[in-house]
Amino acid sequence: RILQVLGLTLLLLMIWVAVTLAVAHLQVRGSRTPPPTDAHLAALKSEQGPVALHFLNTSEQALAENTLTHSVFVLEWSDGSLFLIDAGMSESRAVDFGELIALLLGAEEPTVHGTVGSLLGEKRFDVKGIGFTHLHIDHTEGLSTLCSGGRQSIRLVQTQWQHEEHNFNTREGASIVESSCLDRIGDWKSLFPGLGVFPIGGHTPGSTLFATWIDEQLFLFPGDTTNSKREILQDSGKGVIYSYLLVPEDTRQTAALRKWLKEKDSDSAVRVLVSHDLEDIRQQGVAPLQPGP
Numbered sequence: 001r002i003l004q005v006l007g008l009t010l011l012l013l014m015i016w017v018a019v020t021l022a023v024a025h026l027q028v029r030g031s032r033t034p035p036p037t038d039a040h041l042a043a044l045k046s047e048q049g050p051v052a053l054h055f056l057n058t059s060e061q062a063l064a065e066n067t068l069t070h071s072v073f074v075l076e077w078s079d080g081s082l083f084l085i086d087a088g089m090s091e092s093r094a095v096d097f098g099e100l101i102a103l104l105l106g107a108e109e110p111t112v113h114g115t116v117g118s119l120l121g122e123k124r125f126d127v128k129g130i131g132f133t134h135l136h137i138d139h140t141e142g143l144s145t146l147c148s149g150g151r152q153s154i155r156l157v158q159t160q161w162q163h164e165e166h167n168f169n170t171r172e173g174a175s176i177v178e179s180s181c182l183d184r185i186g187d188w189k190s191l192f193p194g195l196g197v198f199p200i201g202g203h204t205p206g207s208t209l210f211a212t213w214i215d216e217q218l219f220l221f222p223g224d225t226t227n228s229k230r231e232i233l234q235d236s237g238k239g240v241i242y243s244y245l246l247v248p249e250d251t252r253q254t255a256a257l258r259k260w261l262k263e264k265d266s267d268s269a270v271r272v273l274v275s276h277d278l279e280d281i282r283q284q285g286v287a288p289l290q291p292g293p
Contacts, residue, residue, distance in 0.1 A: 024167040024248035031161050031201035032253045035209065035260045041196065045213045049194020050083070052076040053214055054289035056119045058088035058142060060278055061098050061110040066228050068101065069278035070094065070138055072116050073221055074289050075195070075212060082123065083157075083192055084130040085210050085221050086275065087116050088142035097138060117145030121291030129155040129192055130182065133223025133275060134204040135162065135173035136247075147181035155191060156182035159199045162206025169247055170204055200225070202253035218270045225257045229280040232261050232272065 056072040073085040089097060091112050098110025117124055124146055132139055146154070156177065163184065166174045188195060196211035203224045210221040226232050235258050243249040265272040271284050 020168060021245065021248055024169075025244075025250075027165060027167055028201060028203075028205050028248055028250045029253075031165060031199065031205040031207075032250055033199055033201055035200055035257060036196065036198045036211065040198070041211055041218060044194055044196045044211060044218075046194035048077075050075040050212055050214055051078050053212075053219060053286055055281055055286050056088070056116060056289055057113055057278065058115060058119065059094040059098065059110050059112040061101060062108040063101075063105060064107075065230065066280075067278040068107070068227075068276050069281070070097075071275050071278070071281060072119075072142070073210075073273065073275075073286075075192075077192075080126050081128040081192075082126045083195065084116065084127055084146075086132055086139040086223075087130065087146060089138050090115060090141055090145065093137070093141050115145040116142040117148065119291060120146070120289070123289070123291060127154055129157055129188065131157040131197060131208065131210055132162065132173075132177070133210065133221060134207045135166065135170040135177065136204065136224070137173050137176075139223070139275075140173035140176050143176055143180050143182070153181050153183040155188065156184040157188045157192065157195070157197055158184055159197060159206065159208050161199050161201070162208055165205035167205065167248065170206065200253075200257060202250050202257050203247070204249075216269060218264075220261070220264060220270065220272045221275070222257065222261060222272065223275055225254055225261065226274055228277045229265075229272070229274050230277075232258050232265060232274070235259065235262065 054074040056074065058070045058072060061068045070088045072088050075083040094110060094112045101107050102109055194212050198209040200207050200209045207223055212219055237243060237251060243251050261272050264270045273284060274280055
């Protein structure tokens with residue numbers, strides 16, 4: 001009798017997992033959309049656009065072929081206004097995340113440098129807006145350190161898909177964003193001239209590409225479409241276990257995006273910045289943001 005109950009419980013659990021994964025895969029395939037055209041990207045050029053790009057390295061961890069980082073990109077306008085792309089994690093979550101990666105991949109222990117709030121210092125009060133490449137917890141949880149201390153609202157730039165379409169991997173991040181100090185706006189172009197925001201799907205239903213020009217250089221921020229620049233250059237995916245079980249991805253879309261990003265990266269006027277690839281971020285000449293006093 002006990003074995004029958006255990007067997008039935010296991011069967012129901014397997015059915016629940018299968019249905020959950022199936023729904024997530026159908027959902028992410030429903031958000032498939034082509035990347036922006038050259039005309040869309042060229043139209044972002046603006047004399048009022050950002051004048052500098054920096055990044056925050058909230059934590060890092062040496063892997064076999066590259067160093068995994070949880071980066072936050074920082075765009076700066078001439079009046080000192082800052083716009084963040086992603087928000088990293090809390091320090092405790094970064095340690096837990098790193099320990100999991102070490103267990104799964106045999107990586108070294110992580111080095112945690114701080115949260116987005118602590119690394120910004122007084123410059124956190126210059127942050128006027130933020131956007132997320134997607135709503136996984138390692139890109140959203142650090143938001144709490146940015147909103148603390150009686151902080152006034154920060155403008156949230158977000159596509160409709162990212163706002164509405166969530167799965168089991170993005171609901172917690174969506175909840176953090178929803179309950180934070182962020183104020184979602186529909187028209188960001190007047191507040192953040194030169195900023196491009198394009199739904200691309202692939203990794204999650206709400207995955208978003210950010211793009212901007214600084215001088216004559218176009219910067220593309222595709223989030224976790226790939227985890228390293230090598231995956232773009234070698235046109236390699238993340239593997240069956242990752243893309244079908246752990247993080248349900250639209251592999252057809254991520255493959256198309258890899259080809260598109262590789263083509264763009266071959267142009268000397270374009271820089272593709274992969275969120276988790278520390279070596280490539282540094283090689284692209286993106287300097288760390290120096291905190292305020």
